[in-house]
Amino acid sequence: MSDGQATLAQRLRLAREQAGLSQGQVAKLMSIHRPTVTEIEAGRRRVQLDEIAAFAKLYRVSVPWLMGEDGEGEDMREAKVRLAARELAKLKSSDLDRVMNLLASLRSDSDAPKGKKG
């Protein structure tokens, strides 16, 4: 399995868990078999771009983030973190990590492939 494939598999599993869905629920929502979801998340099955877009839509995350990118440039992210520091400082550090991961995975309109917005 390539590094890219492993990252994709790992992020698909993380995104599903962040969405609060089980593999069985995902299979039902996407009209596929549950073992297919298991195979994809284990990195044992190749995933087509249109399938990645469908997962991103279901999980409300960006396609680039699923494929291993940070979702937005580091400079932009750091600037946002600085701006938000006073607000985010109210959280415990373990909670802050969770919130930052969520914000990084967010889908935005610019992330959606053309013609596949949703």
Added chain:
Amino acid sequence: MSDREDLGRRAVTAALRLRGSAGRPLHAPICPIDLALDLGIEVRFEALPSLEGLYSPDGPLVVLGALRPRGRRAFTCAHELGHHVFGHGLSVDELHEEPVPRDGNELLADRFAAALLMPKLAVLNAFSARDWDVGSCSAEQAFMIAGFLGVGYATLVGYLQGTLHMLEEGHASALRRVAPKTIRGRLLGWAPEAGLVVVDERWVWRPVDVGVGDVLLAPLGTIAEGNALERMDGRLLRARAPGAGQLRIGSWTVEVRSMRADFTGLAEYRHLEASDDDV
């Protein structure tokens, strides 16, 4: 007009305007989570011990503390909607065990939330539809109306007295001295650890939202449909699993939606039934 009065007026105006533009009549109770989703806002539940709620204009996104009681989460969601409506930036509301003084944007969002969930017309309608008088209501009646409006008992009593001026201070104090657990005990004859929702045939406009394990006290003869509910005894039902169901008697029907108390994830999936495929 004082700054506080001006702030209150701005909050009420914005809340009522949002209800109007979103097709939510002023006399009806609402689910603020459904409203946020209808507005295109992503809503997530996260089990973060220090978090009450969070609003991020990026997305936009609302995160609700999954460890908080249902009424509290609804109020927090309405509060975060206030930040959205007023164009505030990233806002984190940390958990406080005791009430803390609020000012500026936080006070504005609080006032907005209360006005959104408990417009005067909705409160009056809820009581009058049951032939109950707000000013002399019993603790059990206030408890039932709080559940109907989707807010906590103490929140409703405080708002009726402090903002809507429908309760005398003495009567409000008497109501505050009765704990919700005591009310649950009076209504059932025993006090369930889980939540209790009292449903009657005047429950219209919005679904009945419960957590798995919660008990529903419904009118005698109510028929329950769906896998989410099981009958305990006579008028008592229990939410046994996540999902949707219905209660009905004659021509009255209301949807019941059940979610796991510890659900974390996207709000739109909170009532999804478990899959038979999952082991």
